[in-house]
Amino acid sequence: MNDHHFSFHGAALRARPSGALWWPAEHLLVVSDLHLGKSDRIARRGGSMLPPYESHDTLARLETELDRTGARRVICLGDSFDDRTAARDLEEDLTLWLTRLIAGRDWTWVEGNHDPGPLELPGTHRAETSLGPLSFRHIATPASGEVSGHYHPKARLGLRGTSVSRPCFLVDSARIILPAFGTYTGGLPSTAPELDRLMGPEARAILTGKSAHAVPMPRRKQKSCPA
Template structure:
């Protein structure tokens, strides 16, 4: 079982493939020794995409809300490096649909820090006009950070893409939350975007990715809750 340590900030500190990392209540990963903040699956402009493609009029504030949450993490931690772990934009045209003030907020993220965009399946080319480095993957503290988890066991891999969520039942009630999921060897981050859903960690999409018992670190209102495999329930 993965060992963890509760933090005063409400997060959980774990050892991941030999590196000490912090699972934040926002759904971000904090690599303190490298002053690096990692977030996955922001899906900027998902609301405007659904309006254009399907006529579904979702409130067009998802990008703004996601940036607000990101700004709070930056204010709390003052990272020297910010890594977007793929699917930062919901589609290839999303960057062009950004409101002017949201685009400026994204440009401001690169002032005084390194900004890294790992590409994902929704944004295979990365941003065109925004600052920062576009990469397939990044290597930090012996960890390989990429968007989509590779098949089989991948020690030291940090990925997103699957939008993990944990469901826990107690009596007649149940709770379902976005979560990190890890076996201490690899880690999958929850989606950070405001309009992103979650896939139950017991779904077969997670099968074969972990070599031992998993810890689901569920995002609560005040802290991250460690959930062992016996407490997890299917949808």
């Protein structure tokens, strides 16, 4: 298996190489920041063009995760669509695809800052939700036992004289921040002040890719004070 197994507040979890979080005991798959319709939203606002098939790619990868895990429950941690118009104007084939993925599953849409949740689609809509010892919301708070998204964290590591940057989970004793699952979503470096302040000194970055691999979270370098 290429998952990274870890325990969090008594829950045996797996960080998937795709950026999804899998909780086998609860048959629960958690994804964050799908940002469906991003290319359409950018084109609508006159921005630079992105490849037009990002939503198809995102849903194809999501379907693969559902098939491989056999998930019966799904929580989408907000910003499932890039904005309200993208949710409202989702192409018919994508709407049918999503509806098929939702069918037969306990599916929860958590409200994000880009969208309030796709109200026209099946599923339960919540500002936040909880299951067992864990709480699920879009943006991290001071709570403990929390799973969130929003920041699209990425980690940059030195490798053989060069560096690589990958989307990553950030995990400490209080919280898990998921990477963005959507295609072409960009990311915030783990060295950013917002993430440095949120994550405890023991925080790990679990890198995604061909396999999920945990390393100490890359942090900001502290400026040395003159003597």
